[in-house]
Amino acid sequence: MSKTLFEKIWDSHIVVDENGRSLLYVDRHLIHEVTSPQAFDGLRLNARKVRRPDLTFATMDHNVPTSDRSLPILDQTSSVQIKTLEKNCKEFGITLFDIHSPNQGIVHVIGPELGITLPGTTIVCGDSHTSTHGAFGSLAFGIGTSDVEHVLATQCIMMEKPKTFEIKIQGKRKNPHAVTAKDIILSIIRKIGTAGGTGTIIEYRGDTISELTMEQRMTICNMSIEAGARAGLIAPDEKTFQYLRGRKYTSDNYDELVNDWRENLKTDSGAKFDKSFTLSVENIAPQVSWGTNPAMTSDVTESVPFPDEYGKGNPEEVKGVTKALQYMDLKPGTPIVDIVIDRIFIGSCTNARLEDLMEAAKVVKGKKVSSKVRAMVVPGSQLVKKNAEEMGLDKIFKDAGFEWRESGCSMCLGMNPDILAAGERCASTSNRNFEGRQGTGGRTHLVSPVMAAAAAINGHFVDVRELDLK
């Protein structure tokens, strides 16, 4: 029988199945300081051990400072959470990449970087952006703390089988440096909506996907959750196998594994999806979000929408957009390129890998950040930071007036001191423009690294297709 890639991975991980309610085996469990403490408390309370400490990997990313790490952490509650993770990992025998480790970084950046993420595996993490790992053909779910405890104790997760959703991405972009993977995924969410993928596993397919690099594929899978999906998935290919070869945790029988993956990890021809959507990328423009969820996004050449027009007579929609524009302090009809920016954040599990920084650096090189803008680059991991520094990217950013910081989630979710002040407007390469996400009263515009860099230099958004990015 023809199967989708998702069905193949799902079926091969079933421990117990009862009418589609399945206990699934978990191949890799990634944990971090924020969603794990109560789970470890639960284990202790019930005198349980970690079932597979060898398959569990920890790092600290959400609340770590991105400033000088030789200094003590001033925020006491953050410090406690970080020390608690250290203590828990020691007590339960779990590998930890701590704040001083050369492998520390955002959990979804370091998983692939270290070869912990592998095709055909199941991965869970107490973080919604776990969908990132799907770029490698891994079935990767974000889970809450109760599930984290369940996985620590049993190495299994209990789920009802999700539906399948095929998203075909096809065609050639005229300027792939200006119209990036971020613009592709924002275009998709804009069309299918923030709940368009609810309860499904999205498999991204089509000729455009094959052309994307692994890092670009990660950007796309990362934001699957912003469309409500349980996970995003891309079938592995030669680029995937090449990317993972020789990484820290890549096993000795790698070639054998690759042969198996190449043979089996794809959707069979004739396999049926529950839902399908197609995006042609020939004519898509650079995207800028103007509202308070990622679907509230426009082309950079458009204007802030009028609620009545945007809502097409749906009163709920009209009300939602009106509230969003109030929060964002934007007037309908304002050209997107006239929106003036106070802050720039290049970072997060969506867009803080080496290629993201390389692309942004092309825009920044030899220029200066606008005098009215404060701009920062927060590399996704220590390894990204090191590689970028070896290429001299840090110097390009610093010379232009950017802050060059240590790795972590940083201003994506405002848990550490990197936050927006009330009323500040930020062009951010992160994934969520929710109210208060980057700091109470802060206003977020989601964009690609190239757009963020251009906004830093100009003080407002620009059509980055007009820049020389080759």
Added chain:
Amino acid sequence: MKGSVIKYERDNIDTDVILPGPYLKIHDYAELAKHAMEGLDKDFHKRVKPGDFIVAGKNFGCGSSREHAPIALSYSGVKAVLALSFARIFYRNAVDGAFLLPIEIDESAYHDISDIDSLEIDISKNEIKNLTKNKVYKMKPFPELIGKIIQAGGLFNYKP
């Protein structure tokens, strides 16, 4: 289960407004509760009473996987959220730790229920009685696994 309604006529109420990021460092659940809904409604903490129900629009709980969101609502006294639809991680988190019931309602119930209405919910009959308006609505039955986890009183009590 009886309680009164706090209604937000709004879609996409995300976990960042239900429990803003800076409070994810708090481990004391009673303390977390003080910040529930703070991103959307600064007065929620003063207004909410034990046994209350939140009524909201589509895609409630979208965003982050933080279980702190249903925990903060639960420790504020909220027994159920009635919404047109839920984001899946929130939905699951709500029942895994037996924090609150995520109940899907239809458009007519959503529009009919007003702020401070008194409701009585009977999940064995999939029924919601509006005691203020003397009406009865149907709730969408829980999917099988969710129903079983609720019945067991949380994920750790459930045996497949």
